[in-house]
Amino acid sequence: MTQFFIDISGILPPGQRFILIFDSFETLPKRFAHHILRALINLRQSQNTNPDLNCFQFIVSGSFNRTDLRIQQSRFYAEYAMRIQLEDFSCLEIEDMLSRVSQHLKIPCEAGFGRMIYESTSGTAYLVQKICYRILERAYLKKESPVFNAKNAEAVIDSIIKEGESNVEMMITQIERDRNLVERLIEVLKTGRLSSIRYDPQLKNLVTIGALSEHQGLYRVRNRIFDIMFQDYFTSERLADTYFKQKDYPRARKLISEAVAKQNAVKNALNALLGNIQLMDASVGQNEIVNGILKAFMNLMDSTKSCSLMVLDKNSGVLHIHDAVGMTQEDMNAFQLKLGQGVAGWVAQVGRPRFIRDVTDELESPDFAFRDFAYKLNIGAMASLPLTGENGIMGVVNLCFGRPRDFSGTETRILKAMAAYASLALQNAQFRHSLDQYYQKIEQAREILLQARSTSEVERIFPEVLKFAAEVANTHRIFLLYRLDENSTWKIMTHGQFAKKTSLSLAKILQPGRLVGYAMSQGRAHLLEQAQIPRDILPIWEESHWELAVPCMVENEPQGCLVLASQADLPFPNRAMQLINMLADAVSIALKNKRLYGIAEKKTQQVISAHSIGEALSHENSLQKILQLIANESLNGVGQEQKVSFVWLKDEERKKLILKAAAGEPFARDFLGKSISFSENNLVSRAFRTGQPQHYSGEKPGELYDFAHPGIKSGMVVPLVFREEVMGALELQSLRAGDFN
Incomplete structure (x- = not known):
């Protein structure tokens, strides 16, 4: 076997080595297992004299018991083969092996897992394997996906320490036979490490058994798991009892004194902990x-x-x-x-x-x-x-x-x-x-709400809303979508440099399948996280990590939407969401005030217009000027934007209505002099015949307005009545749908 491995070592690249793992060793016939162990022991002895064999490492694993490893009365393979079975790996080697195994088996491996394994095992190969195997076993039994992480490793290590470890039990059995070995091990446990400058047969024996390791002239316990198990077994109380049975009363008394001193030290440590906790409590208040x-x-x-x-x-x-x-x-x-x-x-x-x-x-x-x-x-x-x-x-x-x-x-x-x-x-x-900061932000939001209640100047309130919302959400990607009333067009207001860096399409934003359209149709705020976006709701920006849309409701109808997005991690605790909702309320209040102010302004203008017409009628003798004044002032009453007004008077002889005056959009004057029959089926003739106002909103009703501008979407006609006689009609038309009620 030695010659076989020497031949193999010749083909191994420099700096690399072979690792041979004998797994499930307990399944082999006992005689054959003993034969393999003897060969490994002989090979280990050959490694001391032949450097070509140092590139081989052997790991023997399995559920061994003392009967399996006994070769003669009171002699076990652990005494000879421990160093072969417990070859040590470095931290880098463990991390490298775990990386390769994780990639090959597609098992997630948490960063720092290899370091934690090394901290507990000091690279003891069979323990590394045992911990990893138990993690996989626990995942299999729980029907979970296996993961190499610190949490699972800690649970497995705790279970190994609680259940005991067969190799450690064999070590303890060997050590207990020799009082000198016990005392030297206790000395190492207390001091952490001992110098190996002078030859010490007891320490060498402890190394041979596998309890200690020797490195850079120092002896120390092989790994943290062994250390904990030795500490738990070789307690001062147990050793004192042993010495008492051996009638070594001075030694027993000394150990009992040490145990009492440890208890006092624990009590003092607890008192110190409580005192320093009080110190921290006082610091919080200051x-x-x-x-x-x-x-x-x-x-x-x-x-x-x-x-x-x-x-x-x-x-x-x-x-x-x-x-x-x-x-x-x-x-x-x-x-x-x-x-x-x-x-x-x-x-x-x-x-x-x-x-x-x-x-x-x-x-x-x-x-x-x-x-x-x-x-x-x-x-x-x-x-x-x-x-x-x-x-x-x-x-x-x-x-x-x-x-x-x-x-x-x-x-x-x-x-x-x-x-x-x-x-x-x-x-x-x-x-x-954070609570102090939150209260400060609440006060800022409250100030914006108060400003919104006291003004109708949305151009002054909305920039303040956007600036504060950007600060709360820690993002520059923010805009406000709004309209002043149901008949107005949608507008977009952005904040800071965002307007210069992006182009926003109203058609894209208002798509029903996108976030803004969805939030406005539902009438409530909606938050999208990129990893959890439902298929039926699309974001505005695909690269955003999150997007938030908060509709601004006026009389239960969405008249605006505050939209925020970011490529950073989601920053939205409940408090931030409350602040954003307050800002959306401020937008709603400002829009409602603007609408109420517009209505009040319109009614005031209507009163002024009626008064102006009355004044004109009392002083003006020219009929044409009076009719033109009526056409002009009627637009002042309903707003002049995208509207026209016509004044029709009857021609009794011709049985027709003649267009005498027009105002508003430029195309209105093109129809001056137009005549329509009393009997025609249009709104003007109908209002003249019935003496009742006529109104329509929406698509143009075909032949009723075949002479009008093709862009007309809504209109109304009011008959001109004097002493129960219909003299003509006042007609108003708009290029927008729904302008008249």
Whole structure:
């Protein structure tokens, strides 16, 4: 077998290696499995003398029990084969493997997942495989799509720790036989790592068993999962009981004292946590929450050298230091991390804390981004904790210590609790600030509403509405569609530079299948998100991430629509929507005031016109001038835009009505002198014969107006009656439909 692998190594490109995985090993016959294990042990020994074999890595996995691995009484393969079964991967290797597996199997892999796996396993191959396998298994049993993410990994790791791990159980069995091994392991658990400068047979044995690893002259527990299991098993109480049974009373008494000291330390830590929480509460009331959080964290832990609070800019995905204690302004300005970069970037990306014994140790923190800076400032340990809000990660709190140190379970729990409360305090402060801003905006909207109620000058109110709506929605893509009355044409008003950058088509905007047409037909606001657009409602701009249309109702009819859109993320909480609705109400009020003012102005003009006609009749002797005055003043009463007026007088001898006066559009005078018979079927003749007003609106009724301008859409005729005798008719026509009621 050795020669076989030597031959294969000759064809392997430089810098690469073979990884052989023996999966489901428990399914093999026991004798054959033992034969394979012996061969691997021999191959491992050959690797020490033949460098050509170092490009091979072997992973043996399966549900082993002690019977499967026993080769003789009290001797197990774990004692010989552990290093072969537990070959370590680097963080980059794990991320590379996960990337290839995810692409091949089309399984989503969350950013930071590989880093979290490495943090827990330190690259222990069979544990990496076990965690990934269990994630897939849980998804299969729950009938869900598998996803490699931090949440699933954390759940699987917790289950492994709670259920126990067969390899760890075999290690504990081996270690318990030798009191010296127990004490050396406890020493490593307490200090975090021990120097390997001097030869220590007990530490070497612990490495051989697989409990410890040796790197850069230091012994440390193999990975975090092993560390937690060893800590849970080799407690001071359990060891004290063991020594008591062995009648080693001084040692038992010392361990009991240590256990009591730990309990007192926990009690003191809780008291410190409560005191610093009160400090943060006081800072919220003084609007100094960030400074209060930093001071609380500094007071919580001994030997804290600096504490910084980094804020995440979600638009750029960059973390920058908002404030810090123990750092100069120059150092603060130099620290910027992208999401996922460095320790704090990973914490912000994944939302999980990191506790690092020594940031200068590349094995413990290979992704630490400012190692030279750590050497310069003599930084040792570091704790990085996420600040999580309602909408995800808000930032990260970093605590740096002046020397390397381990974080006990109590300390990590206290720091996590502190970070959770700091998140709440920060959210509370942000909520107060946003509430103050909201009240200010409410006052601004209220001022616009008051202005709208007190004026009919829409040209002055509408720009204010658009400017404030753009500020509320944080977008420049905004316009107002409106008309002054039901017979007016639609108009568009834009804001700022938007008018110069875009062209808006009324025909496109008012299409029934598009957002504005839909919102106006429903009479209520409608919000479209690009990812959730129904097929029957189309946006105005395809490239927008969201569009909002709020109809402006006048007497239950849509006479306008406030339209906003943006390519940024949706910014619309309920409060912003309330403000936009208030602005739409202001538009409705302004349009209604404009309409009422127009009606009042028209009625006033009608009174003035009637008075003018009366004055003219009393002073004017020329019939033609009187008739022309009637034609002119009648248009003043109904508005002159796109309208004409005709005055008809009867010719009794000819039995006809003669057009004597005309006013309004230029084409009206072309019909002067026109005559129509009393008996013709048109509105003028009908009004003359019946003595009753005639009215129509809509399409022109054919022969009734065959002589009129082809663009006429509506009209009315009023008979001229003097002492019960019909003398003629006053006729008004319009180029617009529905102008007369």
